Amino acid sequence: MCGIVGLYLKDDALQPELGRRLTSMLIEMTDRGPDSAGFAVYRNGAPQGWSKLTLYHPEPTYDWDALGQGLAAALETECDGVRRASHFVLMTAASAEAARRWIGEHDGDVRVMSVGEAIEIYKETGLPKEVAARFGLETISGTHAIGHTRLATESAVTTEHSHPFSTGRDLCLVHNGSLSNHNRLRAWLRRRGVEIQTDNDSEVAAGYLTYRLREGASLEEALEAAIKDLDGFFTFAVGTRNGFAVVRDPIACKHAVLAETDQWVAMATEYRAIAKLPGAEAARIWEPVPGEIYSWERTGMNAGETH
Amino acid sequence: MTVDPRTLRSSSSFPPHVIAEIQRAADQGLYEIRGFGAKRALPTFDDLVFLGASTSRYPLEGYREKCETKVVLGSRFAKNPIELKIPITIAGMSFGALGANAKEALGRAATAMGTTTTTGDGGMTPEERESSKTLVYQLLPSRYGMNPDDLRKADAIEVVIGQGAKPGGGGMLLGQKITERVAGMRTLPEGIDQRSACRQPDWTGPDDLEIKIHELREITGWRVPIYIKIGATRVTYDVQLAVKAGADVIVLDGMQGGTAATQDVFIEHVGIPTLPAVRQAVEALQGLDMHREVQLIVSGGIRSGADVAKALALGADAVAIGSAAMVALGCNKPVFEEDYRALGTEPGCCHHCHTGRCPVGITTQDPELEQRLPPDHGARLVRNYLSTMVLELQTLARACGKSHVHNLEPEDLAALTIEAAAMAGVPLAGTHWVPGR
Amino acid sequence: MARLDLAEMSLREVNGELQALEAGVNDLDWRVANPQGAHAVAVGLTAPIRLTIEGHVGFYCGGMNQNAEIKVEGHAGPGLAENMMSGSVRVAGNASQMAGATGHGGLLVVEGDTSSRCGISMKGIDIVVKGSVGHMSAFMAQKGHLVVCGDAGRDLGDSIYEAILFIRGKVESLGADCVEKDMAPAHREVLAGLLAEAGVDADPSEFRRYGSARKLYNFNIDHADQY
Numbered sequence: 001m002c003g004i005v006g007l008y009l010k011d012d013a014l015q016p017e018l019g020r021r022l023t024s025m026l027i028e029m030t031d032r033g034p035d036s037a038g039f040a041v042y043r044n045g046a047p048q049g050w051s052k053l054t055l056y057h058p059e060p061t062y063d064w065d066a067l068g069q070g071l072a073a074a075l076e077t078e079c080d081g082v083r084r085a086s087h088f089v090l091m092t093a094a095s096a097e098a099a100r101r102w103i104g105e106h107d108g109d110v111r112v113m114s115v116g117e118a119i120e121i122y123k124e125t126g127l128p129k130e131v132a133a134r135f136g137l138e139t140i141s142g143t144h145a146i147g148h149t150r151l152a153t154e155s156a157v158t159t160e161h162s163h164p165f166s167t168g169r170d171l172c173l174v175h176n177g178s179l180s181n182h183n184r185l186r187a188w189l190r191r192r193g194v195e196i197q198t199d200n201d202s203e204v205a206a207g208y209l210t211y212r213l214r215e216g217a218s219l220e221e222a223l224e225a226a227i228k229d230l231d232g233f234f235t236f237a238v239g240t241r242n243g244f245a246v247v248r249d250p251i252a253c254k255h256a257v258l259a260e261t262d263q264w265v266a267m268a269t270e271y272r273a274i275a276k277l278p279g280a281e282a283a284r285i286w287e288p289v290p291g292e293i294y295s296w297e298r299t300g301m302n303a304g305e306t307h
Numbered sequence: 308m309t310v311d312p313r314t315l316r317s318s319s320s321f322p323p324h325v326i327a328e329i330q331r332a333a334d335q336g337l338y339e340i341r342g343f344g345a346k347r348a349l350p351t352f353d354d355l356v357f358l359g360a361s362t363s364r365y366p367l368e369g370y371r372e373k374c375e376t377k378v379v380l381g382s383r384f385a386k387n388p389i390e391l392k393i394p395i396t397i398a399g400m401s402f403g404a405l406g407a408n409a410k411e412a413l414g415r416a417a418t419a420m421g422t423t424t425t426t427g428d429g430g431m432t433p434e435e436r437e438s439s440k441t442l443v444y445q446l447l448p449s450r451y452g453m454n455p456d457d458l459r460k461a462d463a464i465e466v467v468i469g470q471g472a473k474p475g476g477g478g479m480l481l482g483q484k485i486t487e488r489v490a491g492m493r494t495l496p497e498g499i500d501q502r503s504a505c506r507q508p509d510w511t512g513p514d515d516l517e518i519k520i521h522e523l524r525e526i527t528g529w530r531v532p533i534y535i536k537i538g539a540t541r542v543t544y545d546v547q548l549a550v551k552a553g554a555d556v557i558v559l560d561g562m563q564g565g566t567a568a569t570q571d572v573f574i575e576h577v578g579i580p581t582l583p584a585v586r587q588a589v590e591a592l593q594g595l596d597m598h599r600e601v602q603l604i605v606s607g608g609i610r611s612g613a614d615v616a617k618a619l620a621l622g623a624d625a626v627a628i629g630s631a632a633m634v635a636l637g638c639n640k641p642v643f644e645e646d647y648r649a650l651g652t653e654p655g656c657c658h659h660c661h662t663g664r665c666p667v668g669i670t671t672q673d674p675e676l677e678q679r680l681p682p683d684h685g686a687r688l689v690r691n692y693l694s695t696m697v698l699e700l701q702t703l704a705r706a707c708g709k710s711h712v713h714n715l716e717p718e719d720l721a722a723l724t725i726e727a728a729a730m731a732g733v734p735l736a737g738t739h740w741v742p743g744r
Numbered sequence: 745m746a747r748l749d750l751a752e753m754s755l756r757e758v759n760g761e762l763q764a765l766e767a768g769v770n771d772l773d774w775r776v777a778n779p780q781g782a783h784a785v786a787v788g789l790t791a792p793i794r795l796t797i798e799g800h801v802g803f804y805c806g807g808m809n810q811n812a813e814i815k816v817e818g819h820a821g822p823g824l825a826e827n828m829m830s831g832s833v834r835v836a837g838n839a840s841q842m843a844g845a846t847g848h849g850g851l852l853v854v855e856g857d858t859s860s861r862c863g864i865s866m867k868g869i870d871i872v873v874k875g876s877v878g879h880m881s882a883f884m885a886q887k888g889h890l891v892v893c894g895d896a897g898r899d900l901g902d903s904i905y906e907a908i909l910f911i912r913g914k915v916e917s918l919g920a921d922c923v924e925k926d927m928a929p930a931h932r933e934v935l936a937g938l939l940a941e942a943g944v945d946a947d948p949s950e951f952r953r954y955g956s957a958r959k960l961y962n963f964n965i966d967h968a969d970q971y
Contacts, residue, residue: 001514032514253511272781455808526788
């Protein structure tokens with residue numbers, strides 16, 4: 001059980017504030033998620049043809065420069081990177097698959113947190129305030145972000161068990177709720193080649209979306225299928241390259257609040273996370289209808305708006 | 308033709324009671340509803356024994372050398388924690404399931420022994436508040452009779468997520484027990500079969516539970532301890548989550564826990580026994596460094612001072628009794644035998660609480676039957692029983708060299724079966740072996 | 745007129761002051777400023793004061809209210825006025841899930857919409873919603889009235905007992921044992937009274953009445969598929 005937050009900036013002038021605003025939203029969700037916190041920010045698009053990978057290693061003094069240089073040399077390509085605490089954002093002209101393969105062979109303890117063009121995922125155990133400080137979230141700029149504060153229910157409290165979970169290129173998932181059929185789904189997905197590392201039910205949901213998307217479904221179709229195939233209680237927020245999506249299961253016991261102004265769209269498990277955003281007083285506030293998919297892109301809000 | 312008894316062989320898969328049940332289902336088209344707890348054989352505290360005094364461990368003399376039994380519950384957050392004189396409380400049982408005389412008897416006995424009783428699905432009666440000096444008020448999915456005046460009168464609040472007899476099931480009371488008074492308390496029409504919610508109405512999940520507990524504390528000025536009661540299923544996670552949600556006390560009810568009415572399939576096939584549940588709960592608390600900070604009350608099949616001692620040795624702070632308290636009051640006593648037979652049962656096998664025709668006047672709303680249980684007589688019976696259990700507990704604790712019952716520890720125990728050893732985390736007697744470790 | 749500012753005071757201080765008020769208190773008008781979505785604001789009140797909350801509230805605002813008249817100048821989170829006993833709670837905006845849950849008495853008025861489970865397990869409270877209510881509203885509703893000027897989501901009145909529902913707009917679907925019933929003059933009178941008390945201008949004759957078919961009151965094998 002947890003807290004979810006999401007912030008999508010319509011007004012580009014607010015981009016330098018993204019991290020600061022997200023930090024305050026995450027901290028408001030501490031009570032319902034004290035075990036760990038994580039966020040995905042979309043920013044600094046990689047140059048054409050390049051990929052951005054966020055990597056993690058538990059060793060605080062891990063030699064990321066050596067890794068980057070090794071990768072560049074081995075794949076005969078360009079490579080660049082920025083470290084934030086235990087995470088490292090690597091930009092490379094190599095294909096993401098080649099980079100992942102090399103990294104996996106080079107050092108099995110390095111985890112790939114996200115892959116894409118704009119996405120960066122940071123997550124760690126600890127109180128949201130501490131995790132945000134560790135990664136310098138306050139100073140991070142970007143176009144949109146989703147975040148999560150975790151209260152572990154049926155699996156361990158570790159970095160790997162934290163959300164967001166990557167579900168594909170520039171895609172990630174955060175989850176509030178508890179799935180009741182995740183064990184069989186995990187086995188089913190693994191048999192179909194989806195890599196799932198933990199016993200966390202949310203990772204199964206992410207893996208399920210990954211699978212559907214890989215099989216050619218659109219995000220909408222994948223989420224529709226998820227509503228049918230996943231059993232239990234869930235509110236999902238999905239981060240996409242150009243926006244985010246929100247969906248609740250049909251029984252809809254886990255909360256979700258949406259708010260919109262001319263400058264931003266925000267989503268949170270509790271209104272108080274949204275309360276302090278600029279202009280929140282006058283925002284349009286509503287709750288997503290269960291079983292409907294709501295999504296926002298740079299081009300405007302999609303399906304579900306009419307409800 | 309005479310039957311040669313040697314050729315008669317009944318089936319283990321289809322023994323007589325299973326045959327009878329299938330034929331009853333074929334006849335009635337409804338699951339069997341009954342009272343009492345799980346009747347099937349389970350690994351229990353009977354499979355653990357104490358290692359008493361020896362050359363290296365010295366017993367305490369009875370009487371002069373004190374063996375303390377006092378327990379404090381709710382020290383974590385509450386302004387007014389509860390001080391128990393004995394580590395045995397009376398579990399939540401509703402007025403409705405039980406008659407008023409039974410509730411009063413339990414209240415008086417608990418008061419005399421310096422312990423608590425707990426309300427149930429029907430809410431708080433004035434009789435119980437008056438007769439029970441320290442009263443725990445349950446917050447259940449149904450919220451029958453819930454009101455802030457009673458909330459403020461309570462000495463503790465118990466948020467019920469589930470009970471051992473039916474983790475995942477709501478309260479049940481059949482029409483024959485929904486009398487005018489019960490119906491009034493529960494805001495239901497008289498004589499109907501009560502359908503109850505299985506989930507709490509205004510929160511779902513430990514993240515929301517934290518907010519609910521906060522609201523309850525705000526309404527009661529942060530004065531009283533908040534308990535969370537769970538049926539034994541995913542005990543490790545539940546205990547961790549209860550701690551994180553802000554509980555002062557956790558009440559853990561194993562599958563042997565009783566009920567006045569629910570489906571037989573629920574009673575017999577859902578939940579794990581008390582024996583492994585206790586160990587898991589204590590380890591979860593220790594993992595969070597919260598053992599003894601958040602207190603643990605264990606229930607489900609506690610029958611004697613030996614059971615109490617073993618539960619405490621495994622790490623519980625106190626136990627609660629429900630079925631055993633009923634039995635002390637006369638449940639299944641071989642009296643009024645024609646009335647047992649009228650129900651289709653015999654003393655020793657009766658589980659007919661749901662009928663409201665309790666032959667000994669406990670789980671009934673019928674004033675004539677209730678007369679069979681005068682409150683002060685009932686109070687004396689339960690008081691005697693509690694006293695006996697405490698003396699038994701102290702006897703065992705002294706034999707293990709303990710001056711306080713909380714100093715009993717798992718290392719004072721040995722297991723007699725492999726299952727009990729694995730479940731309790733206690734070595735098999737004569738070995739160092741704990742299966743699964 | 746006293747004003748308590750949650751930006752300056754803790755929630756415990758604000759609730760403590762409001763809870764300490766007794767019947768016969770001189771100052772009947774109170775305001776709470778800067779709720780900013782806080783939970784458990786104005787819970788457990790007992791004095792017949794008039795309280796205005798300036799902004800949006802989180803969960804359980806007005807929980808277990810007795811006698812107070814509470815106004816929320818904004819939206820309310822889940823469990824608004826849960827288990828209210830008497831008095832009133834009025835919300836200018838929307839209320840979230842489980843508004844009026846298990847309420848025993850008093851009047852809850854929502855000028856906007858509520859989401860799912862409005863009036864869940866209600867035990868005598870009267871709820872008037874100017875907008876629409878979400879799915880599973882009046883689930884296991886035992887007693888009281890739910891008046892909805894807008895629409896009702898799916899599974900209205902599932903497993904309903906004796907509560908009475910008046911709906912003006914569309915009902916997406918009915919829950920187990922909930923049926924439409926006739927609107928007699930006596931019902932219209934009750935409805936008119938509720939609308940007047942809530943200060944809602946609507947014509948009772950445009951509403952339909954729903955309630956329990958009472959087929960689940962005692963188990964009958966022929967109704968087994970309703971379970």
